[in-house]
Amino acid sequence: MLTTGRCPRRRKATYNVRTRQFIERAALSAALSLSLLGLGTSAAAADTSAPLPISSYRDMAVDAVHQRVFLSDPFGDSVVVTDYTGQVVKQISGADGAWGFALSGDSRTLYVALRDAGAIAAIDTVTLQETARYDTGTGAGAYAGPTSLALAGGKIWFGYSLDTWRGALGSLDLSGAQPVVTRNQALDTFRGSPRLAATAQAPNTLVATESDGNTAAVAVYDVGNGQADTQARRVDPGPDGCESLQDVALTPDGQQVVVACAAARYHQALRTADLADNGTYTTSGSPTAVAIDPAGTIAAGVYGPSSPDVHLFAQGNPTAYTAWDFPEPSDYADTTLVSGGLAWAPDGSRVFAVTETSGSSSLTLKVLNHPRVDTTVTVQAPASSPRNQDLTLTGKLEAPVGFGAGNTVDIWRIDDPMAGEGTLIGSASVAADGTFEYTDQPKAKGDVQYTVQYHGDTRHESAYGSVTVHVTSD
Structure with missing residues (x-):
């Protein structure tokens, strides 16, 4: 029995x-x-909600070893560091156009794409001091410097712009006595600086996406031999296409790419091997963010004041098992999730969400406890x-x-x-x-x-x- x-x-x-x-x-x-x-499975209310001393945002990284959250402030040229409750620990200045992040596997170093400096900075996660800066040779500024980072194939990969209409991939290799930068990979694929995604469990797989505001392009590369070898490429993916791509994430097993396209009413899943449609995660509102934890749980965020803001899904299940709806501060103001504004604590215990309130110039970090x-x-x-x-x-x-x-x-x-x-x-x-x-x-x-x-x-x-x-x- x-x-x-x-x-x-x-x-x-x-x-x-x-x-x-x-x-x-x-x-x-x-x-x-x-x-x-x-x-039985109701979501707990946000444990904390703390204001951030910034009015711009592009990326977030979570350091489980030191229980720190890093947030980029590209137009304020800084990196904000908080604890797991959202309280600010330090604001690191001098980060010219801080855009995208990549955290080393041992959590000792945070790499920061400095778009306005044309460089990648290394920040010690203990001292919270910049320890090195590597020139990418891309030039600096809105249509030149690196914007997105990912660790794959033993290198730091970065997306950058060649000019107003074209983007490309580059890599930074720190394994030798001297840093080695390689540029001009994946040419003629992107019409702007690509956004990158990778996962430690599929170390040689790199996903790159871009959107010019209309149709998006998605590409998958094998970077195991040090170069970006194209495995699959698709323009305007998904059952209803993909306009205005806001975010992308790769599942831990490396088998599925999930994209947040603003024009859809669901988060689209693509099979990594060939980028064929591989299901959807049903949300209500305009998709604006996606993050996946090491166990494969998908956090899907949307923009929409009249619907839940963050949904949680088990990988492969199109129906959310819980959701959070952010409270509105008043009848005349809305609290909404920003583009790319989700990140998981690596143990899956909580989700970090960056929000903005209409009529306010500052941002807020919400910490959402995962329900038991x-x-x-x-x-x-x-x-x-x-x-x-x-x-x-x-x-x-x-x-x-x-x-x-x-x-x-x-x-x-x-x-x-x-x-x-x-x-x-x-x-x-x-x-x-x-x-x-x-x-x-x-x-x-x-x-x-x-x-x-x-x-x-x-x-x-x-x-x-x-x-x-x-x-x-x-």
């Missing part, structure tokens, strides 16, 4: 079956109450198994949002369910898709119950599942 439900967080060497049965009934009652009230969603554990095992022989349990954690890597479940065994004592016999690693496996050698004959316990995390409620196996003689 299979059961599922929530479980207590406290771990013990043994537990009593009567206690467990009471917990099961209480958990089921609580779950039903939440379901009837419609509160209901989770289930299913467990499978043979109906019977010989004593002192390998018995393999398999199962899966399931929830509206992915689990990522690094999770474990505890395995309890009750050799005699009627006696009331259970023993913690081990733990099993959970794969990114939620599956797990554990092998035991039961000693006692008769019915043996196995209970798998997940203790929850910042995004998932605790849960358990059980299965009973009849153990026979050797």
